[in-house]
Amino acid sequence: MNKPIRRVSVFCLVLVLALMIRVNYVQGVQASSLDKNTNNKRGLIEAYSYPRGQIIVGGKPVTKDIEVDGNTYKYKRGYTDGAVYAPVTGFSSQVYGSNLLENVENPILSGNDSRLFIRNTLDLITGKPKQGGDVVTTIDPKVQTAAYSAFTSAGKKGAAVALDPTTGAILGLVSVPSYDPSTIAGSDNQSAWTTLNADKSQPMLNRALRQTYPPGSTFKLVTSAAALENGVITDINAKTDSPDPYTLPQTTTPLPNEAGDNCLNVSMNDALRVSCNTVFAKIGDEIGNTKMAAEAAKFGFNSSSLTIPVGVTKSNYDTGINRPSNALSSVGQFDTRATPLQMAMVAAAIANNGTLMKPYLVAQERSANLDVIDTTKPTVLSQATTPQVAQEIQTMMVNVVQNGTGTPAQISGATVGGKTGTAQHGENNADNPYAWFVSYAKMGDKQVAVAVVVEDSNAQRDEISGSGLAAPIAKKMMEAALGK
Amino acid sequence: MSAPATATIVPQGAPNRRNTELVLLVLAVLIPLFAYADTGLAMDDRVPAGMAEYGLGMGLFALLAHLAVRRFAPYADPLMLPIAALLNGLGLVFIWRLDKARQLAHNFPAAQNQLIWTGLGVALFIGVMALLKDHRLLQRYTYIAGLVALVLLAIPAFMPARASDFGAKIWIHLGGFSIQPGEFVKIVLPVFFAGYLMAKRDALALASRRFLGLYLPRGRDLGPIIAVWLLSLLILVFETDLGTSLLFFGAFVIMLYVATERTSWIVFGLLMAGLGFWAVSGAEAHVQSRITDWLHPLTAAPGGGGVGQIGQSLFALGAGGVLGTGLGQGHSWLIGFAAKSDFILGTIGEELGLAGLMALFLLYALLVERGLRTALAARDPFGKLLAVGLSGAFALQVFIVAGGVTGTIPLTGMTLPFMAQGGSSVITNWALVAILLKISDVARRPAPVPETAAEPTQVVGPS
Numbered sequence: 001m002n003k004p005i006r007r008v009s010v011f012c013l014v015l016v017l018a019l020m021i022r023v024n025y026v027q028g029v030q031a032s033s034l035d036k037n038t039n040n041k042r043g044l045i046e047a048y049s050y051p052r053g054q055i056i057v058g059g060k061p062v063t064k065d066i067e068v069d070g071n072t073y074k075y076k077r078g079y080t081d082g083a084v085y086a087p088v089t090g091f092s093s094q095v096y097g098s099n100l101l102e103n104v105e106n107p108i109l110s111g112n113d114s115r116l117f118i119r120n121t122l123d124l125i126t127g128k129p130k131q132g133g134d135v136v137t138t139i140d141p142k143v144q145t146a147a148y149s150a151f152t153s154a155g156k157k158g159a160a161v162a163l164d165p166t167t168g169a170i171l172g173l174v175s176v177p178s179y180d181p182s183t184i185a186g187s188d189n190q191s192a193w194t195t196l197n198a199d200k201s202q203p204m205l206n207r208a209l210r211q212t213y214p215p216g217s218t219f220k221l222v223t224s225a226a227a228l229e230n231g232v233i234t235d236i237n238a239k240t241d242s243p244d245p246y247t248l249p250q251t252t253t254p255l256p257n258e259a260g261d262n263c264l265n266v267s268m269n270d271a272l273r274v275s276c277n278t279v280f281a282k283i284g285d286e287i288g289n290t291k292m293a294a295e296a297a298k299f300g301f302n303s304s305s306l307t308i309p310v311g312v313t314k315s316n317y318d319t320g321i322n323r324p325s326n327a328l329s330s331v332g333q334f335d336t337r338a339t340p341l342q343m344a345m346v347a348a349a350i351a352n353n354g355t356l357m358k359p360y361l362v363a364q365e366r367s368a369n370l371d372v373i374d375t376t377k378p379t380v381l382s383q384a385t386t387p388q389v390a391q392e393i394q395t396m397m398v399n400v401v402q403n404g405t406g407t408p409a410q411i412s413g414a415t416v417g418g419k420t421g422t423a424q425h426g427e428n429n430a431d432n433p434y435a436w437f438v439s440y441a442k443m444g445d446k447q448v449a450v451a452v453v454v455e456d457s458n459a460q461r462d463e464i465s466g467s468g469l470a471a472p473i474a475k476k477m478m479e480a481a482l483g484k
Numbered sequence: 485m486s487a488p489a490t491a492t493i494v495p496q497g498a499p500n501r502r503n504t505e506l507v508l509l510v511l512a513v514l515i516p517l518f519a520y521a522d523t524g525l526a527m528d529d530r531v532p533a534g535m536a537e538y539g540l541g542m543g544l545f546a547l548l549a550h551l552a553v554r555r556f557a558p559y560a561d562p563l564m565l566p567i568a569a570l571l572n573g574l575g576l577v578f579i580w581r582l583d584k585a586r587q588l589a590h591n592f593p594a595a596q597n598q599l600i601w602t603g604l605g606v607a608l609f610i611g612v613m614a615l616l617k618d619h620r621l622l623q624r625y626t627y628i629a630g631l632v633a634l635v636l637l638a639i640p641a642f643m644p645a646r647a648s649d650f651g652a653k654i655w656i657h658l659g660g661f662s663i664q665p666g667e668f669v670k671i672v673l674p675v676f677f678a679g680y681l682m683a684k685r686d687a688l689a690l691a692s693r694r695f696l697g698l699y700l701p702r703g704r705d706l707g708p709i710i711a712v713w714l715l716s717l718l719i720l721v722f723e724t725d726l727g728t729s730l731l732f733f734g735a736f737v738i739m740l741y742v743a744t745e746r747t748s749w750i751v752f753g754l755l756m757a758g759l760g761f762w763a764v765s766g767a768e769a770h771v772q773s774r775i776t777d778w779l780h781p782l783t784a785a786p787g788g789g790g791v792g793q794i795g796q797s798l799f800a801l802g803a804g805g806v807l808g809t810g811l812g813q814g815h816s817w818l819i820g821f822a823a824k825s826d827f828i829l830g831t832i833g834e835e836l837g838l839a840g841l842m843a844l845f846l847l848y849a850l851l852v853e854r855g856l857r858t859a860l861a862a863r864d865p866f867g868k869l870l871a872v873g874l875s876g877a878f879a880l881q882v883f884i885v886a887g888g889v890t891g892t893i894p895l896t897g898m899t900l901p902f903m904a905q906g907g908s909s910v911i912t913n914w915a916l917v918a919i920l921l922k923i924s925d926v927a928r929r930p931a932p933v934p935e936t937a938a939e940p941t942q943v944v945g946p947s
Contacts, residue, residue: 004742012879016849022892034802071587388909
């Protein structure tokens with residue numbers, strides 16, 4: 001019987017060998033992919049086992065780490081003025097992941113960034129508990145609060161962005177309606193999460209960065225720059241050859257002016273002041289689609305790679321479209337779409353004499369003991385237009401605020417230039433339009449560029465104009481930025 | 485002068501290795517003791533309060549078992565007892581560690597009970613040592629053993645199903661206790677098989693026809709294997725216990741093969757197992773879901789329920805990596821239900837890592853191979869068959885449960901011998917080791933010196 005017994009011995013060894021091969025595969029080869037599996041809670045348990053770093057606004061943290069007596073997690077994330085800063089911070093949830101800065105800056109906030117390696121190792125040796133690093137934002141709390149309360153006190157939905165034109169630093173980033181990320185940070189917030197996601201007004205949508213709107217008349221700033229650069233218009237005060245109404249090229253469709261003002265043959269300066277669609281559609285047609293798209297691209301349109309470091313949705317100006325479509329696109333209609341940040345970049349580039357600075361939200365990254373790891377240096381994103389052209393458009397924008405549709409944005413003691421917009425949308429333009437105001441202000445050595453969009457579903461159609469709804473909000477933001 | 489033509493051989497007491505066993509036992513007690521201290525330091529920053537009691541208790545158990553072996557089986561294998569003690573001690577540490585996982589739902593402290601069961605197991609071990617004079621006595625109870633096995637296997641099928649048992653009906657609930665009769669059958673059935681095959685092996689081996697290089701057994705000789713096959717299928721159907729079913733059928737085929745030395749039985753066994761499994765898996769939703777879980781362990785349950793237990797077990801193994809997180813520092817409580825019993829390997833894999841699991845598998849392999857070595861050395865066919873049956877069943881059990889938890893094969897509920905929480909399992913395995921030691925004692929015992937040998941044996945060498 002010994003021969004079969006020896007074979008049985010070999011068989012038993014094969015069984016053990018199979019187990020060994022299997023655990024080598026699981027614990028050696030598969031280990032890292034198992035660790036990264038979204039259903040594996042170990043990563044979250046580790047992440048919430050020590051305090052996360054803070055997101056700093058105006059020298060004060062707007063986030064906090066709350067010690068909870070949970071079985072699974074030791075800490076949970078909390079937010080100060082959560083609704084105001086939600087478009088900046090995003091959320092960090094024990095169940096639903098994270099977004100915006102909480103997500104993009106996670107390496108620093110969690111303290112796992114490779115640049116913190118030496119510090120972490122030292123802490124490990126000296127027995128110091130692990131702690132995440134801080135992220136200092138460029139947000140000016142005065143601008144941010146001014147914009148948020150302007151929206152909420154008026155009971156309006158929309159978004160606003162304020163930039164420092166000279167650096168690209170984002171001073172304000174507001175989206176209304178908003179939500180308090182604290183309500184979904186814990187492990188038992190399913191009902192809050194469900195409610196937020198089911199809400200038709202989309203409080204978790206970051207309108208400032210992730211929603212595109214038809215820019216309407218505010219896009220005429222880009223068209224103006226293209227016209228001056230390409231020599232279609234050489235003198236902003238010279239009469240143009242513009243019929244009213246203007247029949248779209250190659251069609252019999254007439255394009256009217258909303259305002260009902262006199263737009264017949266007016267100069268480009270006057271056309272911007274009273275917002276004549278006819279004049280700018282004709283100018284856009286004369287420039288042509290290729291050059292219009294090229295100009296839009298210099299201002300940041302058609303780029304999906306912009307990160308601040310949070311990703312920004314692409315703003316669109318169609319390429320390869322026919323003449324009538326291009327004429328409509330030139331006045332911010334048809335398929336032209338822009339994020340509020342994009343329109344703030346247009347205003348900033350003009351205010352900064354044609355140089356478009358790359359917008360950024362993070363001023364500094366630093367370790368838990370306040371060592372600065374990285375400071376963002378302002379960089380040029382593109383030369384949107386020449387200084388001469390930029391200054392001519394500044395003149396036109398100041399004219400809008402002084403004598404045109406933008407008078408509600410006047411600030412005494414400051415140079416303010418702006419442009420209103422009322423963008424139609426919906427099937428046959430049946431929905432309530434969006435009200436825009438894009439502007440800049442300079443006072444002393446301070447500068448600010450602002451874009452405000454107001455979605456309004458309740459107001460009467462007539463009431464909706466960039467001048468009536470958006471300009472007052474922009475004014476409050478600019479005042480806050482200028483320190484008035 | 486010619487070379488000396490004769491040499492003198494004086495029979496001497498062969499080294500019985502009892503002192504080796506004692507040294508190994510000391511290590512087998514100390515290693516879990518350090519593990520216990522380490523776990524306490526990692527989880528509470530202090531040496532556990534029960535350190536002295538635990539150390540003295542385990543030391544006492546090991547010492548008593550060792551003395552029993554010295555007294556009743558002096559020539560027994562020196563490795564099996566230390567390995568069993570080491571596995572049992574480590575198992576206690578891991579159960580205690582999981583007792584302290586406050587995140588584990590329905591976490592009833594189990595280490596205390598497990599220690600009591602260990603004591604009972606060691607008592608049974610000593611009892612077998614003292615009362616079973618010779619393993620061949622068991623041969624007398626061949627058919628009684630068969631009947632007892634049948635009854636033990638059948639009882640749970642008649643018990644009402646309980647929701648807390650998660651599908652498998654393998655427990656008998658008596659008051660606050662639950663007994664897994666399938667565990668005892670692991671010893672009783674090999675006794676029956678060994679006795680039965682002893683009697684019938686010639687008929688089974690010789691009367692056959694040759695076909696395609698295989699010896700085909702006669703129709704009437706197929707009877708026993710078909711009977712065991714049907715029995716295992718009945719367990720599968722009525723108790724939905726794939727593991728027990730596979731274990732008994734596998735052990736029987738191994739013993740049949742060893743008894744008859746006919747490879748054809750293995751072929752038949754595999755064919756029948758495959759056929760039975762195919763037939764039952766088509767009908768049993770329980771078995772089908774096990775296969776689905778095995779093929780897709782990382783598929784999350786709908787509604788945010790996370791992955792199943794095998795997935796969690798794989799996460800635990802992955803988190804352990806090569807060296808493990810360290811005792812008490814893993815999150816294997818995420819496995820949830822049965823973390824201390826069937827899934828205890830997940831905790832070991834997470835906290836001791838690949839290194840720990842490889843060592844653990846080697847310990848099991850060593851124990852099994854010492855059992856099979858005993859079978860080789862045994863001089864009587866009954867002892868050979870019994871040792872093969874017990875070792876084979878033990879090896880199959882380790883493979884079935886460890887394979888299930890590591891995702892090697894579909895999961896079937898089984899306890900990891902000596903380590904998993906479960907009284908029936910612990911005492912059965914101690915008894916199993918005791919019987920193997922008795923067989924090895926007989927096998928290794930030097931032949932008695934003939935009374936008539938008044939003078940040394942003369943060996944005449946070639947000149």
